[in-house]
Amino acid sequence: SAGSVVLVGAGPGDPGLLTLKALRALNEADVILHDRLVGPGVLALARRDATLIEVGKTGGARSTAQERIHALLLEHARAGRRVVRLKGGDPFVFGRGGEELEFLRANGVAYEVVPGITAALACAAYAGVPLTHRDHAQSVRFVTAHCRDSLDTLDWHALAQERQTLAVYMGVAGLETLRERLLAHGRAAATPFALVENGSRESQRVVLGTLGQLPDVANTHKVCTPALLILGEVAALAGALHWYGAPP
Template identity: 75%
Template sequence: MPDDSTPLYPLFADLRGRTVLVVGGGTVARRKVEALLEAGARVVVGAPRLEPTLADWATRHRIAHRAGEFDPDWLADAWLAIAATDDAAANHAIADAAERRYVWVNVVDDVELSRFQVPARVERGPLQIAISSGGGAPMLARLIHERLEAQFDESYGALAQLLTRHRERIRARWPAHGEHGLAARRRGIARLLAGPLQSLLRKRQHIAAEHAFEKILDADSAHEASSPVETPIGSVALVGAGPGDPGLLTLRALRVLNEADVILHDRLVSPEVLQLARRDAERIEVGKQAGHHHATQERINALLIEHALAGRRVVRLKGGDPFVFGRGGEELEALRAHGIPFEVVPGITAAVACAAYAGVPLTHRDHAQSVRLVTAQCKTSLDTLDWPALAQERQTLAVYMGVAMLDTLQARLIAHGRDAATPFALIENGSHAGQRVVTGPLSQLAERTRGHDVQSPALLIIGEVAALAETLHWYGEAPLGALQPVLDKAA
């Protein structure tokens, strides 16, 4: 028996049409059988009784069933055996019988009796990544498995399928004759992998990916050898960072951040989100400042174009969602004008996230059948709003960037017919550790905000649903407005 420091020898087994014996008829056995069937194995299950799914598969002849207690003769045609019973003595007998017949055996949750381990797997089509601790540290293997699942998206499987489909053409295009031939093949495949194939497949543009493959494959080798290597054009991912809590970042956003060469981020993107990005990525803060929006946006566009044309993978990281008051459309128009490929990764916008963290449902059958998203960034933008429509009842208003304009918001809504008693909830630093929620009637909006010294960033919710913040809050401290009735009663 090798000592504990001896590593296992990794391999991937072709089980198509080959017999694998699974002893045990419970839930654990069913999970093992399911994976074996996916691999094309001929599965024989030995057990006195089968759980419902296994019994159904046996009835439909997806598996063969050997009824009764373990019999060594069951191993006669087996290539592999798995002991998945809850009887330690039976598992030991199965392992001993398999050892005598030179059949590789795995005993579930018993490293000492097992002669092979079934690794945790990340599957992306024909591409498989196996993780094993040799059975000694399964929780560590599970942790690594979870991280790899987050890192590798489905485009890797599509890329593997494309390369597999054209394997013979790749071999013919770059014959591996001698050291020079092998080096040429490595360079050619590197060009394939560094090109736009994966980005196109990620966007489900399979025809365009095939065309890109053909273009790279059919490039004139003499021209490649004599011409200087051109810097391939990069790409830009427009990514929504959400409201600040890194746990609200989407899986796709996390993957893109880990692939980035350059990250252009807004001032309000939280440090916790930035910490999740690739460590060696260049970080450039491009936060806007009041009075200089046009110039600042031009600078952002110029930086995006500059880095992408230099062949870099650029992430434009915006708080919330890039298409909700984020000028994402303007940035994509600039990229399109320069022929730079891009993708958009949505984020959770502030209205949705802050409302949820304050316990405020934006819609409610009894109170609000619609939601309006409004920006109140400056006085000019307020003059363009349809105030009679905004003042209607039974709807929710979510007002972005409105802290400096609360007096005007309050006065105009009441002047156009909104009940002065309409509840509001003002959420400062929504989803952050320092979140505060101020509640009250619309008539006291500006007064209470000044009294509690609310600062930007803050999201304002106006409508009947805002009153629910006082009873449905779950994150952070209770809304400040909820304390007033208690103080009044005590007085």
């Protein structure tokens, strides 16, 4: 029979944040191509006889070329296997999920998509930071600051507006540039942030501060990847609303 691919969002690491559909897809897969950041607890839900292939593409580490991922998807699907392409978070938020589907469609491979809990939602929930709030933020924006390129193409004037929440998916390395540009475009230095390291995991740490202190606070606490930055008036609520792990 014809093989197929299910593009699955694995969420932020905690297997409890997988969806029921994602669990079912993992249970049924013959082959699982997974990002490096997908945790062992999630991979443990695969069938014992499933083939697990790491195709990790994470900041800093050497990445598997996107072309190789495409080739593997095609090879296993054409061999009639049920393939799961398992991505950290949600497959359509900073995940190249779109490019993989374009490739599969062009090659006539059937697919489905299972959304996942993206890092911003997980970190917000576990840090006690509502991303929107009637009194503080009418909208939330997800941006990435992984590299100089992505920083240069962003509309900083728009990002610096008040009463919105920014969820920044990042290498910690981008924090200095982020602070400089937001301040230069008028965001107040007193704007609160919550920097969430290992969000939703047992090792979660939340560091609070203000935009003006951003890289210093992160450096002092030696915050490491994976980390998500929540910047905006709502971030201050973490001080009162935190409930998981150590207080910030």
